[in-house]
Amino acid sequence: MSIPLLQYSLSTHNHRVNSFEDSGGEEQPRLYTTEKLSSSLEIDEIIWACYRQIFSEHQILSTTRQTFLESQLRFNQITIKDFVKGIIMSSQFRYLNYDVNNNYRCVEMCIQRILGRDVYNEREKLAFSVIIASKGLEVFINILLNSNEYLENFGDSIVPYQRRRIIFQRNKGEIPFNLKIPRLNNSFLAKPFMATLSWSGPVRTFRPQEQKPKAGDPALFLSMLNDIAFI
Known part of the structure; x- marks a missing residue:
């Protein structure tokens, strides 16, 4: 018996609130679509936009390209939706994102990049x-x-994009999903974490003002005796 999708409530998020920004401003996302293509250069931009959305910009490498799918998209044999699915189901995406994350992180990342x-x-x-x-x-x-x-x-026919990048005020918006640093790979996770940390500067301690000894406190005389003992 298959497990049905659990029910969950829809909380109010910024992308579900009506926009108050001026239309056509820099906050408005650019739509990449295969409708009414005027030149072959536009299909190159569409392909790049798909890679940038599905893969983090830190992961766009020659090894992540899907040349066969690119060829099919160029000759109108598949849709953008098919191309997106092919990218996200590729072994490269699985290795860089799914294999090095738990299911919770994978869900969060896929919803961000597929649903925007x-x-x-x-x-x-x-x-x-x-x-x-x-x-x-x-x-x-x-x-x-x-x-x-x-x-x-x-x-x-439209490349997925982050649907809202502004919360309330101009220039105080969210970080684009495709600019967030991806999870570290297995080669780094296999190393002891504490061994990678080092600090060469002096170690300073902070004592709140109310905890500092005052005049006449025996702690002051104890520290003075310790200093005399080493003379």
Whole structure:
């Protein structure tokens, strides 16, 4: 018997609130779509935008490219949605993101990059982590790509993007998802963490003002006796 998706409430998040920014400003995301392409250079920009959204910018390497999928997209044999699915189901994405994270972190990262928003709450993170544990990563990815939320915002021909990057005030927004540092890989995690830390400066201690000994305190005479003992 398969485990159904757990129910979770939708908490209010910034991307679900009406925008008050001026239209056409720098805060507005640029839409990359295969509709009405005017030149071959635009398909290159679309492919780059897909890699930048699905992979962190720290992970865009020659080894992460999917040249076969790129060729299919260029000749209109697959949609952007198919291309996104091919990228996120690739062995490179799995090695760099899924294999070195727990299911909770994987859920958070995939929702950010596929649906363009943060997780609603811990309940949503738990619900989808159960799906990954019981049915696998591919089923979880298909649920996101076939959801009404994805289809209504991106459809088959729009590259996913971070839907809202401003919270309340200008220049005080969230960090774009594709600029967040990814989880460290296995080669680093295998090393003892404390062994990598070092501090060459002097070690200073802080004592609150109320804990410092006052005039006439026996602690002052004790420290004086200790100094005399070493003379």
